[in-house]
């Protein structure tokens with residue numbers, strides 16, 4: 001079985017004259033938590049957008065080896081296809097269906113794994129009812145995992161900020177991803193919410209998921225990550241364990257003025 005989940009090679013992205021990504025290589029192995037860090041404007045979000053189909057990279061390859069044993073080249077695919085292939089993500093800003101319930105938000109995430117045809121849904125055939133039952137059961141399991149089992153019938157808009165972010169993660173998990181991408185999951189959280197998030201990410205990893213995250217909270221990054229990639233001006237400037245990264249002079253120079261031990 002392939003130990004690598006994600007392999008990105010020579011990824012470049014140009015916006016007119018701006019070269020936002022320059023020949024980036026990155027790998028995530030099975031069961032790893034990997035962080036992508038770098039100062040503002042380094043190209044981290046552009047990287048996520050290139051690997052999830054929002055942008056079509058100018059050059060390079062994005063290969064996903066799923067837990068089910070399939071291998072797909074993702075670049076050039078539309079975001080919904082990337083999700084179907086086994087990669088899910090959350091965004092920097094919350095993107096929930098605010099007027100739907102917690103359970104419905106997760107069930108929508110599950111939609112990409114369903115097979116029922118519209119006619120089946122209208123006629124409510126036995127296979128359609130069985131599938132719907134499975135979706136509900138799996139959604140409850142995921143809500144249990146993220147600590148929102150008591151909120152199933154609540155509207156998303158009524159949840160606290162930290163809970164809304166956890167619901168976004170639940171919706172991403174509902175797509176059955178082999179790799180979960182989290183874009184600044186701790187942004188805007190208070191210390192207690194961040195602490196709960198750390199525990200949640202570890203629980204998710206322990207369930208067999210691999211995780212790639214962008215995060216500015218260095219304490220979270222250093223606590224959680226097995227390995228870290230550091231970008232600056234669209235290029236990878238370092239990679240290594242948290243200990244290696246914290247003492248790397250190139251990284252310290254890129255972050256001059258920012259406290260890596262924070």
Ligand SMILES: Nc1ncnc2c1ncn2[C@@H]1O[C@H](COP(=O)(O)OP(=O)(O)OP(=O)(O)O)[C@@H](O)[C@H]1O
Pocket residue numbers: 015018020038039040041042043044045046047
């Ligand atoms: N759609 C776009 N068109 C033109 N330039 C873009 C576009 N998206 C990003 N860029 C440029 O690419 C560079 C990298 O931006 P990006 O948002 O990826 O950085 P980042 O590391 O995610 O920053 P931050 O930590 O502030 O979110 C910046 O110079 C940005 O202005």
